[in-house]
Amino acid sequence: MIKNILHLKNIKNKAFLMENKGTRLSRYEVQARLIRMIMEMSDSERKELLNKWEQYRRPEMRKYPRKPAFIPVDCSSFEACFTDFIQDISSGGVFIQTDGNFFVSQQITLTFTIPKAKEDITVSGEVVRVGTQGIGVKFNEPLTTV
Secondary structure, X not given: OHHHHHOEEEEEOOEEEEOOOOOEEEHHHHHHHHHHXXXXXXXXXXXXXXXXXXXXXXXXXXXXXXXXXXXXXXXXXXXXEEEEEEEEEOOOEEEEEOOOOOOOXXXXXXXXXXXXXXXXXXXXXXXXXXXXXXXXXXXXXXXXXX
């Protein structure tokens, strides 16, 4: 059912061509069918549909797309040193899962190893986001090895 909703294509002159049936439907017929299909879904199916739709519609706002990761990282700043885990990484920055005390604009140095690199990577960056799950760090210079 979710696939049917997400496979609307060929919007032209207020008519839609539904891929699975090859029939032309007016905008209002499409809306009515979508509403009816959504109303027939369970709560979990609706949540799944919403998540998929948001991912489908969300434009990539980052200059460097992030990749999921689980990489140990040594972090140091003037205030402290600690080891935590990178949760996602890009050429421009990382998200580190941590419960440490950080503040936006804090300078930090990170040391970690990624599978493509033969040696440890040491990079400086700035904390740009602090949340309950961790911190976002923007590298001062983009990495070329990610």
